[in-house]
Amino acid sequence: MKIELAENYGFCFGVKRAIKKAEQIKNAATIGPLIHNNEEIMRLKKKFNVKTLNDVKELSDEKRAIIRTHGITKQDLENLKQKEIEIFDATCPFVTKPQQICEKMSKDGYEVVIFGDENHPEVKGVKSYVSTKAYVVLDKKELENINFSNKIAVVSQTTKKVKDFMEIVNFLILKVREVRVFNTICDATFKNQEAIAKLSQKSDIVIIVGGKNSSNTKQLFLIAKNYCSESYLIETKNELDRSWFQNKKLCGISAGASTPDWIIQEVVNEIRSFNIE
Amino acid sequence: MKIELAENYGFCFGVKRAIKKAEQIKNAATIGPLIHNNEEIMRLKKKFNVKTLNDVKELSDEKRAIIRTHGITKQDLENLKQKEIEIFDATCPFVTKPQQICEKMSKDGYEVVIFGDENHPEVKGVKSYVSTKAYVVLDKKELENINFSNKIAVVSQTTKKVKDFMEIVNFLILKVREVRVFNTICDATFKNQEAIAKLSQKSDIVIIVGGKNSSNTKQLFLIAKNYCSESYLIETKNELDRSWFQNKKLCGISAGASTPDWIIQEVVNEIRSFNIE
Numbered sequence: 001m002k003i004e005l006a007e008n009y010g011f012c013f014g015v016k017r018a019i020k021k022a023e024q025i026k027n028a029a030t031i032g033p034l035i036h037n038n039e040e041i042m043r044l045k046k047k048f049n050v051k052t053l054n055d056v057k058e059l060s061d062e063k064r065a066i067i068r069t070h071g072i073t074k075q076d077l078e079n080l081k082q083k084e085i086e087i088f089d090a091t092c093p094f095v096t097k098p099q100q101i102c103e104k105m106s107k108d109g110y111e112v113v114i115f116g117d118e119n120h121p122e123v124k125g126v127k128s129y130v131s132t133k134a135y136v137v138l139d140k141k142e143l144e145n146i147n148f149s150n151k152i153a154v155v156s157q158t159t160k161k162v163k164d165f166m167e168i169v170n171f172l173i174l175k176v177r178e179v180r181v182f183n184t185i186c187d188a189t190f191k192n193q194e195a196i197a198k199l200s201q202k203s204d205i206v207i208i209v210g211g212k213n214s215s216n217t218k219q220l221f222l223i224a225k226n227y228c229s230e231s232y233l234i235e236t237k238n239e240l241d242r243s244w245f246q247n248k249k250l251c252g253i254s255a256g257a258s259t260p261d262w263i264i265q266e267v268v269n270e271i272r273s274f275n276i277e
Numbered sequence: 278m279k280i281e282l283a284e285n286y287g288f289c290f291g292v293k294r295a296i297k298k299a300e301q302i303k304n305a306a307t308i309g310p311l312i313h314n315n316e317e318i319m320r321l322k323k324k325f326n327v328k329t330l331n332d333v334k335e336l337s338d339e340k341r342a343i344i345r346t347h348g349i350t351k352q353d354l355e356n357l358k359q360k361e362i363e364i365f366d367a368t369c370p371f372v373t374k375p376q377q378i379c380e381k382m383s384k385d386g387y388e389v390v391i392f393g394d395e396n397h398p399e400v401k402g403v404k405s406y407v408s409t410k411a412y413v414v415l416d417k418k419e420l421e422n423i424n425f426s427n428k429i430a431v432v433s434q435t436t437k438k439v440k441d442f443m444e445i446v447n448f449l450i451l452k453v454r455e456v457r458v459f460n461t462i463c464d465a466t467f468k469n470q471e472a473i474a475k476l477s478q479k480s481d482i483v484i485i486v487g488g489k490n491s492s493n494t495k496q497l498f499l500i501a502k503n504y505c506s507e508s509y510l511i512e513t514k515n516e517l518d519r520s521w522f523q524n525k526k527l528c529g530i531s532a533g534a535s536t537p538d539w540i541i542q543e544v545v546n547e548i549r550s551f552n553i554e
Contacts (some may be wrong), residue, residue: 162450162451165450166443166447166450169446169447169450169458170443170446170447173439173442173443173446173458173460174439174460176460177459177460178457178458178459178460179457179458179460180455180456180457180458181446181450181455181456181457181458182454182455183450183451183453183454183455183456
């Protein structure tokens with residue numbers, strides 16, 4: 001069996017940047033997981049003493065706080081600033097952007113529609129910068145009964161699909177005189193998605209490696225599944241099952257934007273060790 | 278045969294307003310036809326001495342100029358202002374809007390995409406207010422090889438279909454970080470279109486009454502044709518042919534936004550006079 005990696009996969013720019021920062025800063029605490037990958041979080045804890053807290057309130061004697069790639073809420077940032085602690089911002093610049101847009105658009109009197117999952121930390125953070133009305137939606141249906149003002153700004157969670165974003169925008173164009181559309185979807189996500197779409201069409205089995213709580217990893221899995229029914233989402237090599245690969249000719253592999261290369265490499269090695277002809 | 282008028286048809290707000298103005302002002306000249314309907318233009322000439330000129334240059338001893346519903350270019354307006362002539366603005370407010378948007382967006386550094394027909398007077402007028410780059414397009418394909426800045430504003434000719442407008446917008450969202458969408462498509466056009474779509478589905482023959490150079494009339498005709506192959510576009514009752522109606526049970530009728538009621542009534546009377554069972 002041949003193993004082929006997608007043309008684009010794994011760590012994005014924002015994640016690489018955050019990990020590098022965490023390794024340099026050391027002995028710090030992050031509010032919420034730095035990135036959406038448990039294995040890497042554990043490695044950073046073990047090797048660089050980077051602790052993960054759930055909330056600003058959990059801070060006690062830490063001297064250094066790192067803001068996670070997905071960002072935190074404006075309120076949490078203010079709370080953090082009131083503490084005697086050095087703050088390092090590892091928010092992905094592609095996430096800082098919609099935060100800034102929301103702040104600016106609110107000031108200019110726009111209501112804001114955020115296309116995304118309201119429980120996702122990135123979205124919570126972005127939403128916190130809206131001082132007018134904010135509507136967080138995953139589907140245009142959620143917009144149906146809203147009485148909008150005549151000026152709406154729209155941003156997207158960075159990991160969403162542009163096609164779905166367009167549906168939201170198209171719906172708004174029918175309802176609202178001015179729709180100010182900021183395509184805040186991240187290129188890296190796009191590229192990984194395009195690559196897995198291409199690869200999964202010719203694969204007999206697809207393995208997506210990444211955190212099961214990672215939105216962009218799940219997205220890759222859904223795309224793969226769409227083209228190749230035998231697609232699996234795993235976090236580590238330990239979840240692999242030799243029987244999946246029997247009688248397969250091509251195994252496609254991709255990984256979420258917060259999956260480190262060493263984990264992907266372990267998965268590839270494990271599949272190779274199955275010795276499927 | 279039953280005759281049914283569409284739920285919405287004919288004169289829009291802007292046209293009613295322009296004609297009323299022309300009737301009140303009298304003895305005036307318009308630069309280009311006041312509205313896109315030859316019959317009505319002739320009536321205004323005959324009854325109210327409202328003359329139609331092709332160009333500002335044709336003005337000689339006129340004392341009053343009326344600006345047509347579709348508006349004129351910024352340059353023509355300036356030329357007009359330099360003459361000793363009283364100016365009455367009958368530009369439809371729904372057309373003034375995109376003109377103002379284009380002027381404002383240019384000032385704020387946005388390039389402007391205008392979805393429309395570059396030879397249409399409305400579009401020529403709107404475009405003349407763009408001082409940055411303006412792209413007039415009818416199809417997203419025309420945008421493919423353009424290197425856009427990262428801030429684009431989009432407006433539409435008032436009589437275009439919103440679905441096609443969305444295609445332009447969707448294309449831009451993929452290419453440009455910020456797309457500022459102004460839905461300048463006119464409600465009246467929408468409503469006439471929806472009504473003829475509904476009516477033509479159950480009709481055996483559809484008659485659209487309106488100027489053959491009127492964009493919105495042509496649009497109605499295309500929609501009708503899509504649902505009812507026996508659809509005709511006529512300007513006056515004289516074009517009607519009795520044989521069209523033979524063996525038909527339901528004749529649907531609609532009219533463009535610049536078709537006066539008296540012309541529609543003449544058409545209806547003429548069809549009735551055919552006495553088709």
